[in-house]
Amino acid sequence: MLDFFLIIFLSLNILKPGGAIRPVVSLAPNWGNIIQRDTVTLMCNVPPTAPEEPRTYQWYKDKRPLDGDQQTLEIQSSAIMDTGDYQCQISAGDISDPITLNVTNTYLILQRPPSAIYEGDPLTLRCHHNKEFVGFKAHFYKDNKEIKSQFPDSEFHVDKVDLNTTGRYKCTKLITSPGNPGYTEFSDEFSVSVKELFSSPKMKVTPHMVLEGGDMTVTCDTRPDPLRGGTKLQFSFFRNGQTVRGFSESDTYRVKSAQQEDSGEYTCEVRTKSGTVRKISDGFNVQIETGTKENPDPHDVCYTYLELSHFPKGNKLQVSHDEESVTYATVKNTNI
Incomplete structure (x- = not known):
């Protein structure tokens, strides 16, 4: 009888809405802002660990269900009314986080990806004009200073952003049309804010006073961003600028039976597994005290x-x- 109830309980949990399968919405092309009459396709991406089985898809705009049950949602010749937050859901699964699409009726915009930007990410900005016109030579600006002129390409690319990439960006482009010799159009200005992938590391040493012959633990303390919690980090430790332990996934370095030669300034370095983001701590001075716990120095x-x-x-x-x-x-x- 107990086995029977156990089977029912497990079945209910498997079929319960809001399970472990949570899709992610992406855009193609991957721009969060577009000009009216542009075309964009939204994709409901399912995690590769999800079981392969027949699925139905449900799309939402501003939390209201849309018609259709396909994995992709195509918006052809977009209009202002297509602006909003989009989500998708698969059968017996969780609803995705929203992704924002902004449609404007203008001549020129500076396009950017819709998702948050973290240290080490690539970044592409596009100076995009209304397709009813012809555009020439884009100029990109950061904090009102020109950073790049591009022709014929209209994109500005950064391989790996860092916190210094943060700023206010805009672009200009020469716009022409039949019978019009052309004029320079300015895009709206918007902020690029680069988030920390993990905080700057800090050294921690225990115990507070390290006695000669005692054990010492050095910790490289950092806090990864919770939204990028899956990021794999590696840690390395140095004494007086010399490596005492190479990179590994452990954030601690242990010294057993510490001696005077273990004294010095300790630092640590944290990096992503790919090495795209690296940060070094400030130095922490450690002085191994003479004496032992059984026979301490009387002055201490x-x-x-x-x-x-x-x-x-x-x-x-x-x-x-x-x-x-x-x-x-x-x-x-x-x-x-």
């Missing part, structure tokens, strides 16, 4: 006295303590 020990009622008068208990613990020592006679 703090003494105090505790009154204990069950000890004979005139006797006190001497204790030594540090930041982490209190160690009871021997009872000594005093004349206080």
Whole structure:
């Protein structure tokens, strides 16, 4: 009987809407802004790990269902009314995140990808004119300074963006039409904001005071962006500029039985597996202290006295303590 209920329970979970399969919407061409009468195709992409089975597709615009059940949604001769947030869903699966399409009625726009831009990503901007006109020689500007003139191509490309790529961009182009000698048209200006793939690393050393002969752990602490949580990172450690451990996926470097020669300035480097993004921490100075836990340097020990009622008068208990613990020592006679 228990097996019967277990089968029913598992079946309900498999068929329950909002399962693990979550598609992703992409655009072809991959521009989030287009000019009226341009054509664009939206694709409902299913993760490769999803089981192969017959699927039906449902499209949404601004959370309202659209007609059709195909994997692609084609918008021919776009209009202002096609502006909106698009999502898709497959049978018995989750709904995708929205992707925004913006359609404008203008002569010239600077096109950019619709998705967020992270460090190390390639970036292409396109100076795109209304197809009813002819355009010549695009000029690209960042923060009102010209960065590139391109002819006959109308695209500006960056192989790997970094935080310095962030800025306000626009373009100009000479626009002509039959019977019109032409004039220079300016695109709207928009911001490119490059997100950190992972934060700048910081060094952490434990324990706070490393005694000679004790163990030491050096950690290279960084925080990946949660939306790019699948990014594989590698870590390397250095002492006084010399490599003490090459790149690996472990963010810690451990020293057993630390010695004086382990003292020095420690730094770490974090990189993506492909090496497209690399960041180095500030230095952290480590000084291995002389003495051991069993026989500490007397200058590093703090003494105090505790009154204990069950000890004979005139006797006190001497204790030594540090930041982490209190160690009871021997009872000594005093004349206080």
